[in-house]
Amino acid sequence: xxxxxxxxxxxxxxxxxxxxxxxxxxxxxxxxxxxxxxxxxxxxxxxxxxxxxxxxxxxxxxxxxxxxxxxxxxxxxxxxxxxxxxxxxxxxxxxxxxxxxxxxxxxxxxxxxxxxxxxxxxxxxxxxxxxxxxxxxxxxxxxxxxxxxxxxxxxxxxxxxxxxxxxxxxxxxxxxxxxxxxxxxxxxxxxxxxxxxxxxxxxxxxxxxxxxxxxxxxxxxxxxxxxxxxxxxxxxxxxxxxxxxxxxxxxxxxxxxxxxxxxxxxxxxxxxxxxxxxxxxxxxxxxxxxxxxxxxxxxxxxxxxxxxxxxxxxxxxxxxxxxxxxxxxxxxxxxxxxxxxxxxxxxxxxxxxxxxxxxxxxxxxxxxxxxxxxxxxxxxxxxxxxxxxxxxxxx
Numbered sequence: 001x002x003x004x005x006x007x008x009x010x011x012x013x014x015x016x017x018x019x020x021x022x023x024x025x026x027x028x029x030x031x032x033x034x035x036x037x038x039x040x041x042x043x044x045x046x047x048x049x050x051x052x053x054x055x056x057x058x059x060x061x062x063x064x065x066x067x068x069x070x071x072x073x074x075x076x077x078x079x080x081x082x083x084x085x086x087x088x089x090x091x092x093x094x095x096x097x098x099x100x101x102x103x104x105x106x107x108x109x110x111x112x113x114x115x116x117x118x119x120x121x122x123x124x125x126x127x128x129x130x131x132x133x134x135x136x137x138x139x140x141x142x143x144x145x146x147x148x149x150x151x152x153x154x155x156x157x158x159x160x161x162x163x164x165x166x167x168x169x170x171x172x173x174x175x176x177x178x179x180x181x182x183x184x185x186x187x188x189x190x191x192x193x194x195x196x197x198x199x200x201x202x203x204x205x206x207x208x209x210x211x212x213x214x215x216x217x218x219x220x221x222x223x224x225x226x227x228x229x230x231x232x233x234x235x236x237x238x239x240x241x242x243x244x245x246x247x248x249x250x251x252x253x254x255x256x257x258x259x260x261x262x263x264x265x266x267x268x269x270x271x272x273x274x275x276x277x278x279x280x281x282x283x284x285x286x287x288x289x290x291x292x293x294x295x296x297x298x299x300x301x302x303x304x305x306x307x308x309x310x311x312x313x314x315x316x317x318x319x320x321x322x323x324x325x326x327x328x329x330x331x332x333x334x335x336x337x338x339x340x341x342x343x344x345x346x347x348x349x350x351x352x353x354x355x356x357x358x359x360x361x362x363x364x365x366x367x368x369x370x371x372x373x374x375x376x377x378x379x380x381x382x383x384x385x386x387x388x389x390x391x392x393x394x395x
Contacts, residue, residue, distance in 0.1 A: 001125055017090065017123070019142035029147045032117070035110060036150060043104050045157055046373035050171035051149035054369065057170060057245040058362065061306035062392045063377055064168045064175065064244075068218050069253060069310075069391055070380065071179040077219040079186040080177035081194060081229050082242050084212035088172030089152055090140035093205040094118050097141075097155050104154070117147070139205075160200055165193035170245055183219065183226045191229055198232065210234035214242040218251055247303050255307040259315035266299045266322050279332035288330040289346055296326060300351055305359040306392045308352075320351050363393050 007014035021029070044052065049060035068078045097118070101111045121137040141148035149171060161167050165178040176197070178189035201208055210231040216239050217223045228235040241250040241257050248258035273295060275281065277288045300319055311319075324339040331342055343350060349357070367378045377393075 016143060018144040019123070020144065021142075026146070029117075029145055032110070032113060033147050033150060036106065036114070036147070039106050039110075040104065040150070040154055043157070044153055045159075045169075046371070047161075047167050048153055048157070048169040050169065050173070051153060054365075054371065054374070058303045058306055059366070059374065060168060060170050061245055061247055061303050062362070062366075063374075064177075065249070065253075065306050065392050066377060066380065067166070067179075068177070072218060072253065073390065076179045076181055077183055077186045077217065077221070078177055078179045079183075079190040079217050079226075079229070080175060080215065080242070081190060081231070081236065082214045082216075082244055083174040083176065083231070084209040084214075085172045085174060086207040086209050087140075088206065089143050089148060091205060091207060092141050092152060092155055093139055096204050097151060100154060100158070104157075114147075114151070155204070156206075158200075160196050162189065162193040162196050164189040167193075173245060175244060183217070183221060183223070186217075187227050187229065191227070194229055194231060208232060210236065214239050216240075216242045216249070216251055218253060220252065245303070247307055249307075253310055255311050256315060258307060259311050259319060262300050262302070263318050263322055266296050269296050269299055270322075270326055277326070277330050279329065285330060285346075289327075289348065292323075292326055292330065293348070297323070297351075297354070301355055301358065304355040305362045308355045308359070309392055309394070310390060316352060323348075323351050359393055366393070 001012075001015035002018050003009040004014045004016060009015070041052075049055040049057070049063070068080075071078050094115075098111060098115050101114065102108075118141065121142070122134045123137055124134050125132045141151050152171060156169065156172075159167060159169070159174075162178075164180075165176060168175040168177070176190060176193050178186050178193060180186040180189060198208075208231060211234070213231050213236050215229050215236040217226060223238040226238065228237060230236070239251075241248050243249075248255070248261055250257050270277075273291060276283055277291055281288065283291075300322060324342070327342050327346060327348065328337075328339070331346065333342055363378070366374055369375045
C-alpha cells in the first residue's frame with residue numbers, strides 16, 4: 001500500500017494498492033499487451049491521450065487549451081467540469097470489461113487469457129513484518145501492471161458524448177466542456193453532457209464523487225447568475241481555477257496561479273537538495289548542474305508549451321529568478337557577475353529559451369504526427385482578424 005501524497009496516512013482509503021508481480025509474470029504481461037494492442041489500438045477513441053504511444057499530458061493540455069483559447073478569441077464562453085472518478089482502476093467490473101473486449105472483436109483466446117488474468121486473484125497486505133490473511137479481489141485491474149492502463153482505456157472507450165459538448169480523457173481524468181456565445185447556453189450544453197454520462201457511469205459501475213468534482217467558466221463575466229452544473233443532483237460551484245493534469249488553469253487563462261505554484265515547488269525542491277548543490281558540497285559543479293537539470297528544471301517547465309505563451313512578464317521574471325539564484329549558488333560566483341554570464345559559462349539557456357525550444361520540437365511532432373486528431377491541432381485556423389491568436393503554440 002503506497003500512501004497518497006498530502007493525505008492522512010492513517011486512513012486506509014488514502015493508500016494506493018500496488019500489485020507486485022514476479023519477473024515471469026511481468027514478461028508474460030508485456031507479451032499479452034503487445035498482442036492486445038495489435039487489435040485494439042486503432043479502436044481507441046481520439047479523446048483518450050492516456051497511456052498511448054506519442055501521446056502525453058502536455059499534448060492533451062495543448063489540445064484542450066487551444067480549443068478554449070480559440071473560443072475565447074471568438075468571444076465564446078466555455079464551461080467545463082472535471083469529474084472526480086473514485087478508485088477508477090480498482091472498481092473496473094470484470095464481466096463488463098470482458099463483454100467490451102468481446103464486443104470490439106478481440107480474439108476469444110486472448111479474451112480468455114485476460115479473463116484468467118483478472119479473476120480469482122487474491123491479495124494480502126504487509127505492515128512491518130506482519131502479513132494479513134489473503135482476500136479475494138472481485139473487481140478492478142491491478143495497479144502496477146503494464147496491462148492494466150490499456151484495459152482501463154478500453155473499458156471507458158464507449159463513453160457517450162453530446163453533440164454540443166466535448167470530452168477530454170487521460171486515463172481516469174475526465175474533463176467535460178462546452179462552448180457557446182451565451183453563458184446560459186454553455187452551461188446548458190455542459191449539463192446535457194453530464195446528464196448523458198451519468199447513466200453510463202452507473203451502468204458500468206464507475207463511481208463519481210460530486211464533492212471533489214470541479215467546475216469552471218472560462219469567461220471574464222460573473223457567474224453569479226449562471227446555473228451551477230449538477231452532478232448526481234449535487235450542485236457544483238464555479239471555481240476560479242482547476243488543476244488538470246498537473247497544471248492550474250484559471251478562468252482568465254493567465255496562469256498566474258500555476259506560475260506561483262511551480263516557483264514554490266521548485267524552491268521547496270531546492271531546499272531539499274541544498275546539501276548537495278550548495279557551495280560547500282564536495283560534488284563537482286558539473287554534477288550539481290546535472291542535479292538541477294534533472295530535479296528542479298522539470299518542475300519549472302512541466303507542460304510549459306501549453307501555458308507559457310499566456311503568462312505575464314512579471315511571472316516570467318519570477319520563474320527565471322529561481323534558475324538564476326540556483327545557478328549562482330551552484331557556481332559560487334560573486335554578485336557582480338551577471339546572470340547571462342553564468343548561464344553562458346554553464347551552457348544552460350534561460351528558462352524562456354528552454355521552453356521556446358521545447359515548444360518548437362512539440363510543434364514539429366504535432367505537424368508530422370500520423371494521428372489525425374493530433375495533426376489537426378496544427379491545422380486549426382491560426383489567424384483572427386488578420387492577427388495571430390494567443391494559442392499555446394504558434395503554428
